[in-house]
Amino acid sequence: MILDAKIPEGPLEEKWTNHIKNINLVSPANKRKMSVIVVGTGLAGASAAASLAELGYEVKAFCIQDSARRAHSIAAQGGINAAKNYPNDGDSIYRLFYDTIKGGDYRAREANVFRLAQVSNNIIDQAVSQGVPFAREYSGLLSNRSFGGAQVSRTFYARGQTGQQLMLGAYQAMMRMVGAGKITYYPRHEMMDVVTVEGKARGIVTRNLVSGKIESHAAHAVLLCTGGYGNVYYLSTNAKNSNVTAAWRAHKRGALFANPSFVQIHPTCIPVSGDYQSKLTLMSESLRNDGRVWVPKAKGDKRHPNDIPDNERYYYLEELYPSFGNLVPRDVASRNAKMVCDDGHGVGETGLAVYLDFADAIKRDSREAVEARYGNLFEMYERITDENPYNQPMRIYPAVHYTMGGLWVDYNLMTNVPGLYALGEANFSDHGGNRLGASALMQGLADGYFVIPYTIGDYLAGERTSSFSTENPEFKQVEKDVQERIDKIFNVKGKQTILDFHRRLGKMVWDNVGIMRNAKDLEKAIEEFRALRAEFWSDVKIPGKANNYNKYLEFGLRVADFLELAELMAIDALDRDESAGCHLREEHVTPEGEALRNDKDYAYVAAWKTNNVNGKLDVELVKEELKFEFVELKQRSYK
Amino acid sequence: MPGRFADYVLDSVNEHMSFLEMLDVLNEELMNRDEDPVEFDYDCREGICGSCNLMVNGQAHGPRRLTAVCQLHMREYNHGDTIVIEPWRASSFPIIKDLVVDRSSLDRIIAKGGYISTKSGSAPEANAIPIEKLISDESMDYAACIGCGACVAACPNSSASLFTAAKISQLNILPQGDTERKIRTTTMVDQMEAEGFGDCSNHAECEAVCPKGISITSIAQMRKDYMKAVFA
Numbered sequence: 001m002i003l004d005a006k007i008p009e010g011p012l013e014e015k016w017t018n019h020i021k022n023i024n025l026v027s028p029a030n031k032r033k034m035s036v037i038v039v040g041t042g043l044a045g046a047s048a049a050a051s052l053a054e055l056g057y058e059v060k061a062f063c064i065q066d067s068a069r070r071a072h073s074i075a076a077q078g079g080i081n082a083a084k085n086y087p088n089d090g091d092s093i094y095r096l097f098y099d100t101i102k103g104g105d106y107r108a109r110e111a112n113v114f115r116l117a118q119v120s121n122n123i124i125d126q127a128v129s130q131g132v133p134f135a136r137e138y139s140g141l142l143s144n145r146s147f148g149g150a151q152v153s154r155t156f157y158a159r160g161q162t163g164q165q166l167m168l169g170a171y172q173a174m175m176r177m178v179g180a181g182k183i184t185y186y187p188r189h190e191m192m193d194v195v196t197v198e199g200k201a202r203g204i205v206t207r208n209l210v211s212g213k214i215e216s217h218a219a220h221a222v223l224l225c226t227g228g229y230g231n232v233y234y235l236s237t238n239a240k241n242s243n244v245t246a247a248w249r250a251h252k253r254g255a256l257f258a259n260p261s262f263v264q265i266h267p268t269c270i271p272v273s274g275d276y277q278s279k280l281t282l283m284s285e286s287l288r289n290d291g292r293v294w295v296p297k298a299k300g301d302k303r304h305p306n307d308i309p310d311n312e313r314y315y316y317l318e319e320l321y322p323s324f325g326n327l328v329p330r331d332v333a334s335r336n337a338k339m340v341c342d343d344g345h346g347v348g349e350t351g352l353a354v355y356l357d358f359a360d361a362i363k364r365d366s367r368e369a370v371e372a373r374y375g376n377l378f379e380m381y382e383r384i385t386d387e388n389p390y391n392q393p394m395r396i397y398p399a400v401h402y403t404m405g406g407l408w409v410d411y412n413l414m415t416n417v418p419g420l421y422a423l424g425e426a427n428f429s430d431h432g433g434n435r436l437g438a439s440a441l442m443q444g445l446a447d448g449y450f451v452i453p454y455t456i457g458d459y460l461a462g463e464r465t466s467s468f469s470t471e472n473p474e475f476k477q478v479e480k481d482v483q484e485r486i487d488k489i490f491n492v493k494g495k496q497t498i499l500d501f502h503r504r505l506g507k508m509v510w511d512n513v514g515i516m517r518n519a520k521d522l523e524k525a526i527e528e529f530r531a532l533r534a535e536f537w538s539d540v541k542i543p544g545k546a547n548n549y550n551k552y553l554e555f556g557l558r559v560a561d562f563l564e565l566a567e568l569m570a571i572d573a574l575d576r577d578e579s580a581g582c583h584l585r586e587e588h589v590t591p592e593g594e595a596l597r598n599d600k601d602y603a604y605v606a607a608w609k610t611n612n613v614n615g616k617l618d619v620e621l622v623k624e625e626l627k628f629e630f631v632e633l634k635q636r637s638y639k
Numbered sequence: 640m641p642g643r644f645a646d647y648v649l650d651s652v653n654e655h656m657s658f659l660e661m662l663d664v665l666n667e668e669l670m671n672r673d674e675d676p677v678e679f680d681y682d683c684r685e686g687i688c689g690s691c692n693l694m695v696n697g698q699a700h701g702p703r704r705l706t707a708v709c710q711l712h713m714r715e716y717n718h719g720d721t722i723v724i725e726p727w728r729a730s731s732f733p734i735i736k737d738l739v740v741d742r743s744s745l746d747r748i749i750a751k752g753g754y755i756s757t758k759s760g761s762a763p764e765a766n767a768i769p770i771e772k773l774i775s776d777e778s779m780d781y782a783a784c785i786g787c788g789a790c791v792a793a794c795p796n797s798s799a800s801l802f803t804a805a806k807i808s809q810l811n812i813l814p815q816g817d818t819e820r821k822i823r824t825t826t827m828v829d830q831m832e833a834e835g836f837g838d839c840s841n842h843a844e845c846e847a848v849c850p851k852g853i854s855i856t857s858i859a860q861m862r863k864d865y866m867k868a869v870f871a
Contacts, residue, residue, distance in 0.1 A: 140769025
């Protein structure tokens with residue numbers, strides 16, 4: 001199989017504009033006759049659904065939550081990047097592009113990333129016109145702050161709720177079209193599988209989460225905007241319902257899954273407190289603008305942090321990375337936190353935490369100023385930990401946060417299955433081996449508002465005369481497959497709950513495919529995943545019935561998919577015998593302990609095809625070689 | 640469909656658990672005894688998605704101010720306490736199962752005007768229209784609504800006035816939202832009524848339970864704008 005990324009010819013700056021000029025269009029009269037299914041209503045899904053409906057397509061939008069507004073994009077805190085250069089500090093589209101490519105450790109496509117930077121400014125314009133209340137200066141103009149991995153201030157924000165505000169903007173745009181009758185809206189519906197007819201995606205099969213009814217929906221194209229797979233680790237900052245099922249089902253119907261081992265571990269989360277813990281809470285990276293990260297110099301120092309004098313504190317990020325200091329990219333910050341804790345300097349009851357200290361910022365700028373910037377985050381921290389971060393440093397530790405890997409897509413955001421698209425975190429395309437802060441919101445909205453409305457027309461223009469419906473035998477077959485899967489999981493009638501399995505899976509993935517990986521542990525983990533999967537299918541217990549609201553059935557089916565995905569993640573991590581971005585192979589580090597890439601052998605996207613799952617995953621690796629024509633590949637340095 | 644109360648005794652609760660983690664533990668115990676778990680809604684568990692919706696001892700989201708129930712911790716309670724948990728109570732939120740209710744009526748209110756009609760790609764430069772910082776901050780105060788419906792559950796009239804007014808106020812006070820001010824206000828208010836929500840009679844229970852502290856000044860704004868739209 002040969003992958004064609006369909007990257008347009010020409011200079012970097014002209015690829016997207018030339019592409020728009022040359023691709024096919026669908027006339028307004030024909031758009032009305034064409035339908036598009038959008039699965040997931042986060043930033044990518046809601047913005048795509050709204051934009052396509054505005055263009056005149058007939059859109060069907062599905063989400064698993066009780067309202068589209070609750071998609072997990074809502075929880076993003078810190079901000080959204082754009083190359084507006086309002087602060088006059090030397091930013092530009094090229095610099096945003098360069099920072100993103102470099103931040104991703106040169107494992108993303110140049111052309112996609114440049115386009116992302118190009119449309120970033122339109123997103124801010126769009127959001128402001130929707131009434132998104134971004135932070136402003138007294139002049140009435142928009143305010144910016146800085147974020148990890150950049151030396152300019154290009155991040156727009158709405159208090160600590162930027163994701164919420166952008167999400168509501170997209171949700172409202174979508175609901176406007178629901179009100180106008182241009183979007184049919186299906187909340188509390190889960191996509192169980194994708195349906196292909198003659199090799200093209202023609203619809204999906206869903207489960208109504210209230211009635212349990214299995215239903216088919218047909219359309220000319222299907223967009224998966226279903227987010228990432230961080231919950232494979234059980235504990236992550238993802239919402240409890242976030243899952244890989246839509247993407248994994250598509251994968252098993254032939255869509256390639258790219259770079260599954262590229263997972264971002266966010267450095268500033270509230271540490272784990274006990275085994276009943278159901279999720280981890282992120283503290284926005286923006287806190288690192290003013291917070292100083294440190295651990296006691298002495299190992300096992302149990303003194304209260306306020307009793308440890310400055311000269312007995314190890315401000316390891318400031319010392320090791322003097323030019324970026326506490327604002328190094330996320331992977332670097334996470335790795336260093338793990339290393340100082342592994343080395344015995346960790347704090348708190350478990351020893352798996354470091355301090356994030358605001359005492360100097362409060363002294364410098366006043367408590368009020370710090371409160372204005374981070375008030376809601378401080379409140380959230382206090383609610384969870386019962387400690388007041390104005391009076392003592394926060395305790396933080398890395399947690400799984402975002403998955404750069406995802407369904408392989410070409411420049412048009414289409415997977416290798418014609419008519420099947422993947423947008424936002426569900427695709428692999430823009431962040432390479434590591435995503436920079438405030439770039440996820442940018443990418444989700446870029447894909448939905450400003451990329452897919454153009455690129456989908458190129459495909460749909462050729463689909464005007466195609467004829468298909470949910471009466472096709474292909475739909476009936478997939479409905480049958482879905483029903484069999486549900487019957488199968490109920491019929492196991494085992495002894496262990498889904499949570500038992502999910503916790504064990506999560507720990508295995510965290511221990512072996514986490515912040516640091518090595519060949520020996522990965523090989524062992526692959527065997528363990530297979531064994532756990534076999535145990536799951538012989539001993540899982542699903543309560544209740546299939547024909548009504550049953551959250552544990554939903555979880556059971558999703559965990560079954562995570563159990564397969566975990567093996568592919570380990571296979572991918574083992575194949576990538578280099579370090580790149582978040583993927584740190586212990587065999588490949590520089591003398592300073594930094595990730596050591598191997599551009600000669602591994603400058604490729606690892607796109608995987610799973611032919612069969614029978615005890616083990618029968619997989620094939622398809623490589624998309626990455627060509628760097630415009631940037632020079634350098635050892636990433638934030639020193 | 641009438642519901643019923645069931646009594647459960649839990650021994651393994653500690654003060655660091657969140658309220659919903661306590662329910663997770665209950666459900667694990669029930670499933671291990673081959674009983675059906677108690678269904679309840681949740682997603683982000685960090686107080687922003689608005690999924691969770693529990694009446695705890697008669698208070699929407701429980702006893703702690705400015706806190707959604709997913710962010711409530713068991714340290715609020717003492718060993719031996721009895722906690723009564725109910726779903727949101729409002730006829731416009733029909734019960735689905737156990738503690739899960741249908742809040743799609745709130746979506747339908749938004750679909751009637753809770754937006755600014757700007758098409759993708761048609762926006763002017765973001766800094767073309769300066770907005771006074773105080774206005775922008777006030778708009779953000781209203782925009783913080785998470786759509787959980789606690790305001791409805793706490794209101795003796797089961798009114799969705801705080802929810803509706805928060806969205807109307809967020810958009811109406813911005814220059815971008817001014818053009819559609821009248822139509823937005825009347826259609827959203829009319830839809831609220833059509834969904835069977837009651838009217839506001841100034842009890843302010845909604846403000847007291849709102850996990851985001853949204854002020855009832857928004858309701859005053861909504862009424863002012865409604866009067867202007869109807870009589871002007």
